[in-house]
Amino acid sequence: MDVGIAGYGAYVPRHRIKVEEIAKVWGADAPAYKKGLMLREKSVPTPDQDTITLSVEAARHAVRRAGVEPRRIGAIYIGSESHPYAVKPSGTVVAEALGMTPEVHCADFEFACKAGSEGMFVALSLARAEEMDYALAIGADTSQGAPGDALEYSASAGAAAFIMGRDRLVAVCEATYSFMTDTPDFWRREHQFYPRHAGRFTGEPAYFRHTAACARGLMEKSGTRPDDFRWAVFHQPNGKFPMRVAQELGFPRAKVEEGWLCPTLGNTYSGASPLGLTAVLDVAAPGDRILMVSYGSGSGSDGFIWRVTPRIEEVRDLAPRTRAQLEDHPVYIDYGTYAKFRGKIRKPCE
């Protein structure tokens, strides 16, 4: 029995800030940052956008492509590290907005940047187990980096949504694999506003080890090699890491570029590899195989192999494509507006 993606959707906010604009405030070397991070600009949410609103828009696009009555979707899992409420799941609001209530199982997931793929794995597994006809998984974030920190150049906003099921499939899941250890490369303690990271430690033992091991484990489990894939999508905390891990694994640049959104989108955390997957689905042909590997600090990776079906061609234009949202009509803002949008300016208590 096939199980996979019946509908997918993306949402990218319209506002952008360029690396130069952030660098000039902190006296940093913009060309060095752009080269080091392979990143030119990033998306910025407005004050009225958060993980809940981005999720609603992405999920509405997924529902349109799936062509499924929302009440038939039996679960909603939103993965994010920026849920607006500390207590009250984002999924409650999103499910209500979509018209999925009240017969729905709901949980918010957290695992740094891999919370979205966690939701995808669980939704997929519930559909496979025939617990429900369809299950919705969303990866969304409006993440913040501390002012002046390297993360400020990349932490951005976006959401991707997937309706998993057994019919109406646009992509069949051929295999999954997860790889996780206790590796403290990035964290945020309770009540702290900004996350902290272990600098260079975030690279080798964290991102590269887990992402590569997950991809290798997935290919071994499924008996596949890089040649068997038309596309590959990796978590993209900056532009450089996914390209380097792809090279290590033997995926040429041409297979990675389509889902490589980071240079103009930034790091959408839980939305990152899921959004990359939506961009690939926007252009993939029936029969194409896609390898997708997420990464979440802490640390772990979820891997998926997707095989695109002919139905993709009927549904991809039922909602806005990911790159169109990224490239059409961006609104560039200065650092002052950015600081106001992101609540970085201290105001007197009301």
Add this chain to the structure above:
Amino acid sequence: MIGTARYWREIPQRYRYEAARCTACAHVAFPPRTLCAKCRGRAFEPCTLAGEGVVETFTVIRVAPAGYADEAPYAVGLIRLTDGVRLMAQVVDCDLARLAIGDRVRVEFRRIRQDGESGILCYGYKFVPAT
């Protein structure tokens, strides 16, 4: 400031744009009513508002009421939807200097208000440029 109970009651309209169409004259009531404003009919069927429309008129708020001060300046528009319904809502993600009557807009789900630092977050509809 609206209360939590009222906000909760209005969720079908705020989140899902649920309206009612008069079965006699097809007039769409938003929010739903028990008596048709046009033909006095009392029979309605549920419907959902069209997600697109045009700006019929608008104003730019520069001195905002309490709770919205950080958002100023912002535009509030009278939107005429493609199904004929008119409603008032914020028009966002637009260049206020270029916003014009007749601009095509579409609905998006946004945060409308937050009840201080610790109260509930209120969500609902706003409009953005259609292109």
